[in-house]
Amino acid sequence: MSEAVVPDAMVSPAVGGLYGEKAGGPMLDFSYVGIDAILEQMRRKAMKQGFELNIMVVGQSGLGKSTLMNTLFKSKVSRKSVLATAQEKIPKTVEIKSISHDIEEKGVRMKLTVIDTPGFGDQINNENCWQPIMKFINDQYEAYLQEEININRKKRIPDSRVHCCIYFIPPTGHCLRPLDVEFMRRLSKVVNIVPVIAKADTLTLEERDFFKKKIREELRANGIDVYPQKEFDEDAEDRMINEKIREMIPFAVVGSDQEYQVNGRRLLGRKTKWGTIEVENIAHCEFAYLRDLLIRTHMQNIKDITSSIHYEMYRVRRLNENNTMVAHANGIPEHHLTAHEM
Secondary structure, eight states: OOOOOOOGGGOOOOTTGGGTOOOOSSOOOTTOOOTTHHHHHHHHHHHHHOEEEEEEEEOOTTSOHHHHHHHHHTSOOSHHHHSOOSSOOOOSSOOOEEEEEEEEETTEEEEEEEEEOTTTTOSSOOTTTTHHHHHHHHHHHHHHHHHHTOTTOOSSOOOOOOOEEEEEEOOOSSOOOHHHHHHHHHHTTTSOEEEEETTGGGSOHHHHHHHHHHHHHHHHHTTOOOSSOGGGOOSHHHHHHHHHHHHHOSEEOOOOOOEEEETTEEEEEEEETTEEEETTOTTTOSHHHHHIIIIIISHHHHHHHIIIIIHHHHHHHHHHHHHHHHHHHTTOOGGGSOTTTO
């Protein structure tokens, strides 16, 4: 008995069949439209373009900022690691220095920019030492805005906006300093702040837990909203995940770019005469939680909040200022400006 011949019109082409590729294989489901293929298209486009991440580290000298950044990305990405010079003197004012790297892992390319702030908190009088940092963050927003409003703007605007600021708290074990409170209170309005307790291996576990609890209380008392901000939770699932993170803030971290052999395994750690502090062991410190937040689970969300919340607030404010200036130049009283114009 001969096999029934299926007319060509009844066979749905396999993926790629429309573009001259062989469309062999079983008959496809006629109800399939192919909307889910957009995910693969987006993945391919993202892989071609690569990603950008700009991280600022803020804290006084000697808290291990450079070491922690090297530990996070498992390479020499900090400014001090790359620009090895003689013993660096503490600057008399806060400086802003950045260095960029192209990192690739499993075919995914990322341009990482690490922004350092030498001189912050190192003076006898640290009054207003947050101002140069605030200015730098706003300058990056301004540069992006100017590119955006160009008539002939670039197809892809270079993104130098600060996506995240890791703020290093000294491991005093007592409470936040006035400088810490003032910095985070002001900067949390313009950038995603992730506070960490630096060199947490100098605290006992009891001291660490007390210090973390005290810091959370002070953040709430001063109305400081660090990342992940409660008001930006998108749904119940987000809220549940982020609530666990908020309960752990600030992360008590230890950084090290030195490898040691422990029980036949090579791992990053700090060797003491009492044993080895394993950087990625959650029983020893919370570095792994910080790494997961910044890189593995919330990196895109951090960038989205920078773009849709912090930058958007800056953009609206600047455009309002421009409208007001134009109105004044044309002799229109400010109270005549409509809500739409404002």
